[in-house]
Amino acid sequence: MALNEVLEVGKFQKRFSEFAKEREWEQFHSPKNISMALSVESSELMEIFQWMKTDESRELNENDLKKVRDEVADVLLYTLRIADLLNINLEEAIESKMEQNAQKYPVEKSRGNSKKYNELD
Ligand SMILES: [Mg+2]
Structure with a gap:
């Protein structure tokens, strides 16, 4: 199921954007500030x-x-906001990151241990 179907991400991004706009807070909502x-x-x-x-x-x-x-x-909410500000497609970003994680942490090497990928033998 797509993230949008679960969370209606766009709806919340729009509401947060309007919330900031009404308060003239867009000037403060730089990607730098939102990351902080x-x-x-x-x-x-x-x-x-x-x-x-x-x-x-x-x-x-x-x-x-x-x-x-x-x-x-x-x-x-801040995750949605920074994604909105930088036009990041969250569905694609999450799919991509999960694929990267699966490659970094193969089941046979990662099962039952918490080592970081660069410490897996
Ligand atoms: Mg809080």
Whole structure:
């Protein structure tokens, strides 16, 4: 199923674009700034988990799950925004990256270990 069918990516990109335009924030929405905003939101996501034990991160309480949901949405929104600004076709980008990952991490070499591709024998 195409990403557009799952998420209606274009709809959210248009809404975010209009949101920025109404506030005259387009001047701030350079790819550089959005890449930084994306990193900040990703850090906000990590902050929720920062001092949790690994097992606790798998069983979030309702309050933490709400926070995670909000930060995941922020990360996704800025991802959509930077793709929009740079005319990146997300469907093609994801397909391409997954193919690259499959080549970098062949099942027979990667199964059950977390080594980076350049450390696989
Ligand atoms: Mg946030």
